[in-house]
Amino acid sequence: MIDRHLIGLNVNGAAHEAVVEPRKTLLDVLRHDLGLTGTHAGCEHGVCGACTVLVDGEPVRACLMFAVQAENCDIRTVESLADDGELSDLQQAFSAHHGLQCGFCTPGFLMLAEGFLAQQPDADREEIREAISANLCRCTGYQTIVDAIAATAARRRSSPATEPAGTGSPASSEKEVAP
Template structure:
Protein backbone atom coordinates (compact mmCIF):
# COMPACT_ATOMS: atom_id res chain seq x y z
CA UNK A 1 0.00 0.00 0.00
CA UNK A 2 1.48 3.32 -1.08
CA UNK A 3 1.09 6.46 0.97
CA UNK A 4 1.88 8.59 -2.05
CA UNK A 5 -0.70 10.82 -3.64
CA UNK A 6 -1.12 12.63 -6.92
CA UNK A 7 -0.15 16.29 -6.80
CA UNK A 8 -0.84 18.73 -9.61
CA UNK A 9 1.55 21.68 -9.66
CA UNK A 10 1.80 24.61 -12.05
CA UNK A 11 5.49 25.51 -12.11
CA UNK A 12 6.86 28.24 -14.36
CA UNK A 13 3.71 28.05 -16.44
CA UNK A 14 3.95 24.30 -17.02
CA UNK A 15 1.46 21.89 -15.42
CA UNK A 16 2.92 18.81 -13.73
CA UNK A 17 1.22 15.77 -12.26
CA UNK A 18 3.38 13.90 -9.78
CA UNK A 19 3.05 11.04 -7.33
CA UNK A 20 4.61 12.19 -4.05
CA UNK A 21 4.56 11.42 -0.36
CA UNK A 22 2.28 13.87 1.49
CA UNK A 23 5.14 15.06 3.70
CA UNK A 24 7.55 15.83 0.84
CA UNK A 25 8.41 19.51 0.72
CA UNK A 26 7.88 21.72 -2.27
CA UNK A 27 11.65 22.33 -2.37
CA UNK A 28 12.36 18.61 -2.61
CA UNK A 29 9.76 18.10 -5.33
CA UNK A 30 11.11 21.04 -7.34
CA UNK A 31 14.68 19.78 -7.06
CA UNK A 32 14.32 16.00 -7.07
CA UNK A 33 11.19 15.36 -9.12
CA UNK A 34 11.22 18.30 -11.55
CA UNK A 35 14.98 18.87 -11.83
CA UNK A 36 14.68 22.58 -10.98
CA UNK A 37 17.85 22.77 -8.93
CA UNK A 38 17.97 26.58 -8.81
CA UNK A 39 15.89 26.30 -5.65
CA UNK A 40 18.59 25.67 -3.06
CA UNK A 41 18.31 23.95 0.29
CA UNK A 42 20.29 25.66 3.02
CA UNK A 43 19.02 25.50 6.55
CA UNK A 44 15.76 23.61 5.82
CA UNK A 45 14.14 25.62 8.64
CA UNK A 46 12.97 28.65 6.65
CA UNK A 47 15.68 30.91 8.06
CA UNK A 48 18.23 31.36 5.26
CA UNK A 49 15.95 32.07 2.29
CA UNK A 50 17.93 29.97 -0.21
CA UNK A 51 14.79 28.01 -1.12
CA UNK A 52 12.60 31.06 -1.78
CA UNK A 53 10.17 30.70 -4.68
CA UNK A 54 7.11 32.70 -5.68
CA UNK A 55 3.66 31.28 -5.04
CA UNK A 56 1.14 33.47 -6.84
CA UNK A 57 3.76 36.22 -6.70
CA UNK A 58 4.44 35.96 -2.96
CA UNK A 59 7.87 34.93 -1.73
CA UNK A 60 7.65 31.72 0.29
CA UNK A 61 10.17 29.28 1.72
CA UNK A 62 9.79 26.09 -0.30
CA UNK A 63 11.43 24.07 2.48
CA UNK A 64 8.50 24.92 4.77
CA UNK A 65 5.68 24.12 2.34
CA UNK A 66 4.54 20.63 1.50
CA UNK A 67 4.06 19.95 -2.20
CA UNK A 68 0.44 18.94 -1.52
CA UNK A 69 -0.15 22.47 -0.20
CA UNK A 70 1.10 24.00 -3.45
CA UNK A 71 -1.67 22.65 -5.68
CA UNK A 72 -3.54 25.39 -7.49
CA UNK A 73 -1.39 28.53 -7.36
CA UNK A 74 1.29 29.46 -9.91
CA UNK A 75 4.75 28.56 -8.63
CA UNK A 76 7.70 30.46 -10.08
CA UNK A 77 11.26 29.33 -9.54
CA UNK A 78 14.42 31.14 -10.58
CA UNK A 79 14.38 29.08 -13.78
CA UNK A 80 11.07 30.73 -14.66
CA UNK A 81 12.36 34.31 -14.54
CA UNK A 82 14.15 34.37 -17.88
CA UNK A 83 12.01 34.53 -21.00
CA UNK A 84 13.13 33.15 -24.37
CA UNK A 85 16.69 32.89 -23.07
CA UNK A 86 16.72 36.55 -22.00
CA UNK A 87 17.38 37.36 -18.35
CA UNK A 88 14.73 39.49 -16.69
CA UNK A 89 15.60 42.97 -15.38
CA UNK A 90 16.33 41.78 -11.83
CA UNK A 91 18.67 39.03 -13.01
CA UNK A 92 20.44 41.54 -15.24
CA UNK A 93 20.76 44.04 -12.39
CA UNK A 94 22.32 41.40 -10.12
CA UNK A 95 24.78 40.39 -12.84
CA UNK A 96 25.71 43.98 -13.75
CA UNK A 97 26.10 45.13 -10.13
CA UNK A 98 27.94 42.07 -8.77
CA UNK A 99 25.04 41.09 -6.50
CA UNK A 100 26.31 37.53 -6.28
CA UNK A 101 29.48 35.75 -5.44
CA UNK A 102 29.39 32.02 -4.96
CA UNK A 103 25.80 32.10 -6.19
CA UNK A 104 24.28 29.72 -3.65
CA UNK A 105 21.93 32.31 -2.16
CA UNK A 106 21.35 34.13 -5.45
CA UNK A 107 18.18 32.30 -6.58
CA UNK A 108 16.49 33.03 -3.25
CA UNK A 109 17.70 36.63 -3.35
CA UNK A 110 16.31 37.06 -6.87
CA UNK A 111 12.93 35.62 -5.92
CA UNK A 112 12.72 37.77 -2.80
CA UNK A 113 13.69 40.85 -4.81
CA UNK A 114 10.93 40.06 -7.31
CA UNK A 115 8.24 39.85 -4.67
CA UNK A 116 9.61 42.88 -2.82
CA UNK A 117 9.82 45.11 -5.89
CA UNK A 118 6.36 44.05 -7.07
CA UNK A 119 4.96 45.51 -3.85
CA UNK A 120 7.43 48.39 -3.52
CA UNK A 121 8.58 49.52 -6.99
CA UNK A 122 10.38 52.67 -5.77
CA UNK A 123 12.07 51.61 -2.53
CA UNK A 124 14.53 53.57 -0.45
CA UNK A 125 17.81 51.98 0.56
CA UNK A 126 16.40 51.35 4.04
CA UNK A 127 13.33 49.65 2.59
CA UNK A 128 15.53 47.44 0.42
CA UNK A 129 17.57 46.46 3.48
CA UNK A 130 14.37 45.59 5.34
CA UNK A 131 12.80 43.81 2.38
CA UNK A 132 15.82 41.62 1.70
CA UNK A 133 16.77 40.93 5.32
CA UNK A 134 15.25 37.45 5.40
CA UNK A 135 17.86 36.06 3.01
CA UNK A 136 21.30 35.16 4.26
CA UNK A 137 24.52 35.44 2.28
CA UNK A 138 27.91 34.37 3.58
CA UNK A 139 29.96 35.90 0.76
CA UNK A 140 28.92 39.37 -0.33
CA UNK A 141 28.44 41.60 2.69
CA UNK A 142 25.07 42.58 1.14
CA UNK A 143 26.21 45.92 -0.32
CA UNK A 144 26.04 44.74 -3.92
CA UNK A 145 22.77 42.91 -3.26
CA UNK A 146 21.26 46.18 -2.08
CA UNK A 147 22.81 48.01 -5.03
CA UNK A 148 21.47 45.36 -7.44
CA UNK A 149 17.96 45.56 -6.03
CA UNK A 150 18.00 49.35 -6.33
CA UNK A 151 19.25 49.07 -9.93
CA UNK A 152 16.47 46.60 -10.72
CA UNK A 153 13.89 49.03 -9.37
CA UNK A 154 15.28 51.77 -11.61
CA UNK A 155 15.38 49.46 -14.63
CA UNK A 156 11.72 48.56 -14.19
CA UNK A 157 10.61 52.20 -14.58
Protein backbone atom coordinates in the same frame (compact mmCIF):
# COMPACT_ATOMS: atom_id res chain seq x y z
CA MET B 1 1.24 1.39 3.51
CA ILE B 2 2.50 4.85 2.56
CA ASP B 3 -0.15 7.44 1.81
CA ARG B 4 0.47 9.14 -1.56
CA HIS B 5 -1.42 11.91 -3.32
CA LEU B 6 -1.59 12.95 -6.95
CA ILE B 7 -1.23 16.73 -7.06
CA GLY B 8 -1.32 19.26 -9.85
CA LEU B 9 1.20 22.09 -9.84
CA ASN B 10 1.58 25.09 -12.11
CA VAL B 11 5.31 25.76 -12.17
CA ASN B 12 6.78 28.52 -14.33
CA GLY B 13 3.64 28.57 -16.44
CA ALA B 14 3.56 24.83 -17.13
CA ALA B 15 1.19 22.27 -15.63
CA HIS B 16 2.79 19.33 -13.83
CA GLU B 17 1.51 16.35 -11.90
CA ALA B 18 3.35 14.58 -9.13
CA VAL B 19 2.59 11.69 -6.81
CA VAL B 20 3.81 12.70 -3.38
CA GLU B 21 3.77 11.62 0.21
CA PRO B 22 2.07 14.22 2.43
CA ARG B 23 5.40 15.04 4.11
CA LYS B 24 7.28 15.79 0.86
CA THR B 25 8.28 19.44 0.59
CA LEU B 26 7.78 21.72 -2.36
CA LEU B 27 11.58 22.02 -2.49
CA ASP B 28 11.93 18.26 -2.95
CA VAL B 29 9.32 18.17 -5.73
CA LEU B 30 10.89 21.11 -7.55
CA ARG B 31 14.44 19.77 -7.37
CA HIS B 32 14.00 16.00 -7.51
CA ASP B 33 10.75 15.41 -9.37
CA LEU B 34 10.77 18.37 -11.78
CA GLY B 35 14.56 18.82 -12.12
CA LEU B 36 14.43 22.55 -11.30
CA THR B 37 17.71 22.68 -9.40
CA GLY B 38 17.98 26.47 -9.43
CA THR B 39 16.03 26.43 -6.17
CA HIS B 40 18.74 25.56 -3.68
CA ALA B 41 18.50 23.41 -0.58
CA GLY B 42 20.42 25.31 2.09
CA CYS B 43 19.53 24.93 5.73
CA GLU B 44 16.23 23.10 5.10
CA HIS B 45 14.86 24.82 8.23
CA GLY B 46 13.53 28.03 6.65
CA VAL B 47 16.36 30.18 7.95
CA CYS B 48 18.64 30.93 5.00
CA GLY B 49 16.20 31.68 2.16
CA ALA B 50 18.18 29.85 -0.54
CA CYS B 51 15.01 27.92 -1.43
CA THR B 52 12.78 30.99 -1.85
CA VAL B 53 10.24 30.70 -4.67
CA LEU B 54 7.10 32.67 -5.47
CA VAL B 55 3.79 30.98 -4.69
CA ASP B 56 0.87 33.00 -6.02
CA GLY B 57 3.25 35.96 -6.17
CA GLU B 58 4.40 35.71 -2.55
CA PRO B 59 7.94 34.72 -1.53
CA VAL B 60 7.82 31.34 0.22
CA ARG B 61 10.48 29.06 1.66
CA ALA B 62 10.04 25.92 -0.43
CA CYS B 63 11.71 23.84 2.29
CA LEU B 64 8.92 24.70 4.72
CA MET B 65 5.95 24.20 2.42
CA PHE B 66 4.56 20.76 1.79
CA ALA B 67 4.00 20.03 -1.88
CA VAL B 68 0.35 19.18 -1.20
CA GLN B 69 -0.09 22.74 0.11
CA ALA B 70 1.04 24.10 -3.26
CA GLU B 71 -1.56 22.20 -5.26
CA ASN B 72 -3.19 24.45 -7.87
CA CYS B 73 -0.97 27.39 -6.93
CA ASP B 74 1.07 29.45 -9.37
CA ILE B 75 4.71 28.68 -8.54
CA ARG B 76 7.66 30.57 -9.99
CA THR B 77 11.26 29.48 -9.58
CA VAL B 78 14.45 31.24 -10.58
CA GLU B 79 14.30 29.40 -13.90
CA SER B 80 11.27 31.56 -14.80
CA LEU B 81 13.27 34.79 -14.78
CA ALA B 82 15.32 34.30 -17.94
CA ASP B 83 13.43 34.54 -21.21
CA ASP B 84 14.79 32.44 -24.09
CA GLY B 85 18.24 32.48 -22.52
CA GLU B 86 18.25 36.24 -21.94
CA LEU B 87 18.67 37.23 -18.32
CA SER B 88 15.91 39.29 -16.74
CA ASP B 89 16.56 42.88 -15.77
CA LEU B 90 16.96 41.79 -12.15
CA GLN B 91 19.49 39.08 -13.04
CA GLN B 92 21.41 41.56 -15.21
CA ALA B 93 21.47 44.05 -12.33
CA PHE B 94 22.81 41.40 -9.93
CA SER B 95 25.63 40.76 -12.41
CA ALA B 96 26.34 44.43 -13.14
CA HIS B 97 26.37 45.41 -9.46
CA HIS B 98 28.31 42.32 -8.32
CA GLY B 99 25.34 41.19 -6.22
CA LEU B 100 26.61 37.63 -6.19
CA GLN B 101 29.83 35.87 -5.45
CA CYS B 102 29.59 32.15 -4.86
CA GLY B 103 26.01 32.27 -6.18
CA PHE B 104 24.49 29.78 -3.75
CA CYS B 105 22.09 32.27 -2.18
CA THR B 106 21.42 34.18 -5.41
CA PRO B 107 18.30 32.30 -6.61
CA GLY B 108 16.61 32.91 -3.26
CA PHE B 109 17.51 36.60 -3.30
CA LEU B 110 16.33 36.95 -6.90
CA MET B 111 12.94 35.42 -6.15
CA LEU B 112 12.56 37.38 -2.90
CA ALA B 113 13.39 40.60 -4.77
CA GLU B 114 11.08 39.74 -7.68
CA GLY B 115 8.14 39.26 -5.33
CA PHE B 116 9.03 42.31 -3.28
CA LEU B 117 9.37 44.63 -6.29
CA ALA B 118 6.04 43.42 -7.68
CA GLN B 119 4.38 44.54 -4.45
CA GLN B 120 6.56 47.58 -3.69
CA PRO B 121 7.82 49.05 -6.97
CA ASP B 122 8.63 52.37 -5.28
CA ALA B 123 10.69 50.85 -2.47
CA ASP B 124 13.60 52.89 -1.19
CA ARG B 125 16.95 51.46 -0.15
CA GLU B 126 15.94 51.07 3.50
CA GLU B 127 12.80 49.14 2.53
CA ILE B 128 14.91 46.95 0.25
CA ARG B 129 17.37 46.28 3.10
CA GLU B 130 14.49 45.32 5.39
CA ALA B 131 12.97 43.01 2.77
CA ILE B 132 16.19 41.15 2.01
CA SER B 133 17.07 40.76 5.69
CA ALA B 134 14.99 37.58 5.52
CA ASN B 135 17.70 35.87 3.43
CA LEU B 136 21.30 35.07 4.30
CA CYS B 137 24.44 35.59 2.24
CA ARG B 138 27.93 34.70 3.42
CA CYS B 139 29.87 36.45 0.65
CA THR B 140 28.66 39.87 -0.51
CA GLY B 141 27.87 41.86 2.61
CA TYR B 142 24.44 42.74 1.14
CA GLN B 143 25.30 46.23 -0.13
CA THR B 144 25.75 45.07 -3.72
CA ILE B 145 22.49 43.12 -3.51
CA VAL B 146 20.70 46.29 -2.35
CA ASP B 147 22.37 48.19 -5.21
CA ALA B 148 21.14 45.63 -7.75
CA ILE B 149 17.56 45.63 -6.48
CA ALA B 150 17.45 49.44 -6.24
CA ALA B 151 18.76 49.75 -9.80
CA THR B 152 16.13 47.30 -11.03
CA ALA B 153 13.36 49.18 -9.22
CA ALA B 154 14.53 52.48 -10.74
CA ARG B 155 14.74 50.94 -14.21
CA ARG B 156 11.26 49.45 -13.95
CA ARG B 157 9.81 52.75 -12.74
CA SER B 158 11.38 54.60 -15.66
CA SER B 159 9.95 52.19 -18.24
CA PRO B 160 6.60 50.99 -16.82
CA ALA B 161 5.42 49.46 -20.10
CA THR B 162 8.21 46.88 -19.99
CA GLU B 163 7.24 43.71 -18.19
CA PRO B 164 10.05 41.82 -16.42
CA ALA B 165 11.36 38.83 -18.37
CA GLY B 166 9.94 35.45 -17.57
CA THR B 167 6.52 36.64 -16.40
CA GLY B 168 4.79 34.75 -19.13
CA SER B 169 3.57 37.65 -21.28
CA PRO B 170 5.42 39.58 -23.93
CA ALA B 171 6.11 43.21 -23.14
CA SER B 172 3.87 45.66 -24.92
CA SER B 173 3.56 49.42 -24.91
CA GLU B 174 -0.24 49.00 -24.73
CA LYS B 175 -0.13 46.84 -21.62
CA GLU B 176 0.10 48.28 -18.14
CA VAL B 177 2.11 46.39 -15.57
CA ALA B 178 0.29 45.96 -12.28
CA PRO B 179 2.15 47.38 -9.30
